[in-house]
Amino acid sequence: MKIKNNKKDIAQEYILEAKKILREKAIRDGIIYKHPKYTKKAARLILKSLLLILNKYMKIQNINIKDLRTIDDYVRIIALKNKKIAIKTKSTYQCLTAVIHYGFASHDTIKTSLDSIKEISDWIKKSIIKHIK
């Protein structure tokens, strides 16, 4: 993987890499992905991307990441500002961990997860801009 050296937007790079794996290796067969091994791999990258985005938010909120033990800790902090995004974060996390565990994913699940991550990321970007102002 060529992700490590790039400091631009690592979260986005993980997403692109995951999409590539899904397209070229997991391979869509109707509405589900054919190869569990690569589906798991892609889901892991998407989850990493989600966690990186969340950590960015925690940083601007001056929260030590080491104090956050479970996804519920993240969700609780986000819920203080936006409940909808908080629920979406938990839902996406649950979907991705299930895919990583079972190795089975429908195209819809992956697409919904990616859409949610984009929404979460956009909201966090807005929060950062607000924070800077």
Added chain:
Amino acid sequence: MKDITEIENPYNYIENAKKILREKAIKNEGTYKYPKYVKMAGHIAWCGVLLALDELMNKNNIKIRGRKDIKDYIEFVRKRNRKVLDLLMISYEKLHIFMGYDGNLSVHHSKIGLESAKDVIDWVNKQLKYTK
């Protein structure tokens, strides 16, 4: 008193799951409020799918040694219809795992899960003829 065949109708399971989601889980901007009721609805709808498949397996004289497993259902459907297999897998993923285990609050997942469950039951219904 209701007849047992009237109660053990997979369509009733789906309707009950929808009712629980509508009346108890309470929808709000693309998400449900209470995971407890989402879990309940997911379990009920998934039971409806299994009930339908069990009856179809009985009709086809398929006998499984010991307890049935998801793999038995998958194998049974795989041999008959690949498209329905996809729908079964989606029902399994959304209803059993996302809703039943996790209590996932996403309305989208519940909607897709219930739709695919209904499609699986429709496929069984073509062969068994339930009264809707």
